[in-house]
Structures are given as structure tokens and as C-alpha cells.
Amino acid sequence: MSGKADPRTAGKGTAPRPRGTRLDRGRGVLGPALELVHTGRAPTRAVLTAQLGVTRATAGAVAAELEALGLIRVDARPGAAAGSQGRPSHRLAVAEDGPVVLAAQVHADGYRAALVGLGGRIVATAPGCETVDADPAKVLSSVVEAGAGLLRATGRRCVGAGLAVPSAVAEPDGLALNPLHLAWPAGAPVRRIFTECVRAAGIPGPAFAGNDVNLAALAEHRHGAGRGARDLLCVATGHRGVGGALVLDGRLHTGSSGLALEVGHLTVNPEGRPCHCGSRGCLDVEADPLALLTAAGRDPGPEVSLLSQAEDLVRRHYDDPSVRAATETLIDRLGLGLAGLVNILNPDRIILGGLHRTLLEADPDRLHAVIADRSLWGGQSGGVPVLPCTLDHNSLVGAAELAWQPVLDDPLAALG
Known part of the structure; x- marks a missing residue:
């Protein structure tokens, strides 16, 4: 202590030191508050107040600071819903013209x-x-x-x-x-x-x-089909190969060095195609767009992406026996891989992207049946929900x- 008088209390005897401003007390929750608005979990200031566990005044100061930073917009005059009572809460939204x-x-x-x-x-x-x-x-x-x-x-x-x-x-x-x-x-x-x-x-x-x-799993967890899940498994095939990701307790799980969930190298057909990893019959080569086109007897064309060709084949030609048989084969292989992952990870939701989303849409009952038949808990409580990814890009x-x-x-x- 320097012994120097505090100009804020000089001449006021033992008067208490003034408390910090509401924003000072709420500065530590600026980030959590922004994330709540960013992910759509705090559409109003009342919800923000409850989620942060702060006073209404502090939540208002935090929202005002985020608005001053150009990150969110606060609507102070929202229309009250029909039949509602009391003063309607300020609405919160991300700033459309922000960074x-x-x-x-x-x-x-x-x-x-x-x-x-x-x-x-x-x-x-x-x-x-x-x-x-x-x-x-x-x-x-x-x-x-x-x-x-x-x-x-x-x-x-x-x-x-x-x-x-x-x-x-x-x-x-x-x-x-x-x-x-x-x-x-x-x-x-x-x-x-x-x-x-x-x-x-x-x-x-x-x-x-x-x-x-x-990154697809992270986006879906915050803004799409994975919102609200605690332990989310995402499996997807884009243009080539199969990938997987896991969100645990709201956070992306990447393992000790970023290499977790290489699900493409689960073996789902021991006598299947050679894989780039040196094994055979991996999900990576048994359940991607090229695998579907090959199983259906179609030669991939160079003018359109493999993913587009495979999705178009399923959606427009599913009545063709060769296409249906190829689709069912890939669904069975995908279901086998998902069942193994369910046994290991026990997720509360699975989301599928790319061609796998199209396979789910083509025959959801078949995929659910394979997972239920091969997973330990598949038949209990209806099994784990399997949903399509909902975000574009x-x-x-x-x-x-x-x-x-x-x-x-x-x-x-x-x-x-």
C-alpha cells in the first residue's frame, strides 16, 4: 500500500468504497453471452439473464456492450405476443452488418x-x-x-x-x-x-x-441438427472417403493430437476393397460415393463431382433394381460401422452428412434396423436418434x- 489517499473516498470518513459498474461486474460473461446469442440460445434479454445467472441490469449492460462492439442488435421495442402478460423482453440477434x-x-x-x-x-x-x-x-x-x-x-x-x-x-x-x-x-x-x-x-x-x-460437426452442433445434443456423433462422406467427429459435453473431441475419430478405417467388409491405409473393406472405401457408383454398375463421369453423381443416382433412380441393391448394400455397411461406434461411444444423437444423409433419406427404417440389430443398446428406448445434417456448406x-x-x-x- 502506498498510503496515498483514494480520491474517490477522501473526506468521506468510513464510507464504503463504490462498487464497480454493472458492466465491470458482467465483463467476465461477455463471451458466454455472445455465444448464447451466436447459437440462438438467448433470443431475448430475459433468457440471457436466466442463462448467465446475473441480474437483469447486468445482462442489459452486457448486451449493450456487445451491441456497441457491433456484434449484436438489441430490439428495445418488440411486439408483445398475443395473450402475453407483462412487459415483453428486449429481443437479441446477431448484427447482420457486423464483422x-x-x-x-x-x-x-x-x-x-x-x-x-x-x-x-x-x-x-x-x-x-x-x-x-x-x-x-x-x-x-x-x-x-x-x-x-x-x-x-x-x-x-x-x-x-x-x-x-x-x-x-x-x-x-x-x-x-x-x-x-x-x-x-x-x-x-x-x-x-x-x-x-x-x-x-x-x-x-x-x-x-x-x-x-x-468442423461440420462443430457447425451442426452450434447451428444445425446437433443443437442441444450433449454427446454428438457425426459421420459423413463428401466427395471421397468417410469421416467422423465427436462432440463431447458440448466440446469437439479431437484426441491428444487432433487425430481422434478416424472412423473411415473401421472394417465393415473384411473381404472388401483395398483401402489406402493398407487394410481391406474399410468404411472409407465401402460407403463413399465411388463405392455406390461402382456397386450400381455406373462409370463415374468427369464432368460432375462424385458426390453429386451418387446423390442424383439415389434420388432419381432408386426404382432401378441395381441402384436399390447398391443403396441397400451401402446402408448395411454404414449401419454396421455406426453400430460399432454406438457401442464404443454411447452418443445421444447421430447426424449424417453428404451421401450418408441421402442414404438415410432413402431408407431410414433399414438403417435404424441395422444399427439396432448390431448395437448393444439399440433395441432399448428406441435406440439412438439418427438425423440428417441440416446446414448447407x-x-x-x-x-x-x-x-x-x-x-x-x-x-x-x-x-x-
Whole structure:
């Protein structure tokens, strides 16, 4: 103690020291408050107050600060619902003209860039490219430049960038260990390359990279079919291969080094096709678009992505006996893999993306029956719910979630 008099209490005897402002007391919940609005779990100030466990006045100060940062909008004059009593609560929503992040996705049949705002809302997208060079630096430079063009055209403030790739991404170095369908070298330092491209383009904020299915699961958990699940299993096949992800107690589970849930290498047909991993009959080669086209006796065409060809075949030609038989075969293989995962992970919800969503829509009863027959708890309480993913471009939205996370953690620090 310096012994120096406090000017706020000088001459006031033993009067108590003034308490901090409501915002001072609520500053620690700015991040949680923003996340509640971001994920749609706090549509009004009354709900925000209850979720945060603070006073109404503190919740109001927090909401006002988030609005001053340009992150949310507070509607002070909402219309009262018919038959409601009491004063209606202020409505909260993400700011439609607020900051954005750059989201990028690379897959076997191309790449795409987008600007994504809070709430998982895609603000603008650049035309997708269908050619993926074997040099990751060329690809990432092109996709970042496309994103930079969107920022110039829209004039939006950018606070970060995220990248989704079809490979396990090892931590802490951000290495793409198995980008098999991209012809990239194993262990490509995609996070470092992406960060360098972002900096070279003059885009502010931190840059991140992650596995595309992990990021799809994160997006669906916050904004889509996985919202409200505690332990969520996501399995999806995009253009090639099969991936999986797990959200445990609301957080993405990536294991000790980012490599958890490589579900594509579960064996579901011991006498099946050779897999890139050296085994045979893995889910990766038995339940992806190429497997469906091959089983149905169709030659893949070069003009349209494998995913589009496979989904079109199921949706438009399911009455064809060869297509129905191929679809049932893939459903059985997928169900076998899901049953094993249910036995190990005990999720409270499964969501399926890509072609797997189409298989579920084609014959949900068959898939549920296979899972119930092969899983330990499948017949009890109706088994685990299996739902289709609901977000368009969920890996892109998930890449954006990576970039939004520092803002959700500490809005004041992230936005300066």
C-alpha cells in the first residue's frame, strides 16, 4: 500500500468504497453471452439473464456492450405476443452488418471461399473452383485471394480466417497427415501455409485449420441438427472417403493430437476393397460415393463431382433394381460401422452428412434396423436418434467457427 489517499473516498470518513459498474461486474460473461446469442440460445434479454445467472441490469449492460462492439442488435421495442402478460423482453440477434470471418474449404473436387458472420450466416461466397493443384501453397493462395476479393467487394471488417481440409490435421503444428484424395504430400503444413497466405493478402486476425468433418460437426452442433445434443456423433462422406467427429459435453473431441475419430478405417467388409491405409473393406472405401457408383454398375463421369453423381443416382433412380441393391448394400455397411461406434461411444444423437444423409433419406427404417440389430443398446428406448445434417456448406461454417472462437472467448480482447 502506498498510503496515498483514494480520491474517490477522501473526506468521506468510513464510507464504503463504490462498487464497480454493472458492466465491470458482467465483463467476465461477455463471451458466454455472445455465444448464447451466436447459437440462438438467448433470443431475448430475459433468457440471457436466466442463462448467465446475473441480474437483469447486468445482462442489459452486457448486451449493450456487445451491441456497441457491433456484434449484436438489441430490439428495445418488440411486439408483445398475443395473450402475453407483462412487459415483453428486449429481443437479441446477431448484427447482420457486423464483422465477418473468411472461411475456406478444400475438397477432392475443388475449393471454395466465403465470408461468414455470427450465427453461422454465410454473407457472401466466391465461385467454387473445380481444379485442385498438387501444391497446397498454390491452392491455398488461390482460395485466400478469392476471399480477399469478397472482402474488397463487400467492405466488411474481417476478424480471422478458418480452413477446412479433407485430412486429419495433427496438433500442435497443423499438419495434414493424410490428404489422400488431394494428391498433397503427407504432413503438409497447411495451417502455416494458410496463415502465410492470409497475411500476404492483408487479411487481419488469426488463422486456423481443421479437418472438414470435425468442423461440420462443430457447425451442426452450434447451428444445425446437433443443437442441444450433449454427446454428438457425426459421420459423413463428401466427395471421397468417410469421416467422423465427436462432440463431447458440448466440446469437439479431437484426441491428444487432433487425430481422434478416424472412423473411415473401421472394417465393415473384411473381404472388401483395398483401402489406402493398407487394410481391406474399410468404411472409407465401402460407403463413399465411388463405392455406390461402382456397386450400381455406373462409370463415374468427369464432368460432375462424385458426390453429386451418387446423390442424383439415389434420388432419381432408386426404382432401378441395381441402384436399390447398391443403396441397400451401402446402408448395411454404414449401419454396421455406426453400430460399432454406438457401442464404443454411447452418443445421444447421430447426424449424417453428404451421401450418408441421402442414404438415410432413402431408407431410414433399414438403417435404424441395422444399427439396432448390431448395437448393444439399440433395441432399448428406441435406440439412438439418427438425423440428417441440416446446414448447407457445414464444413465452411465450421471453418468459420474456428475463426470466431477467439471473439467468443473474449470479445473485448479480440476486437481491441
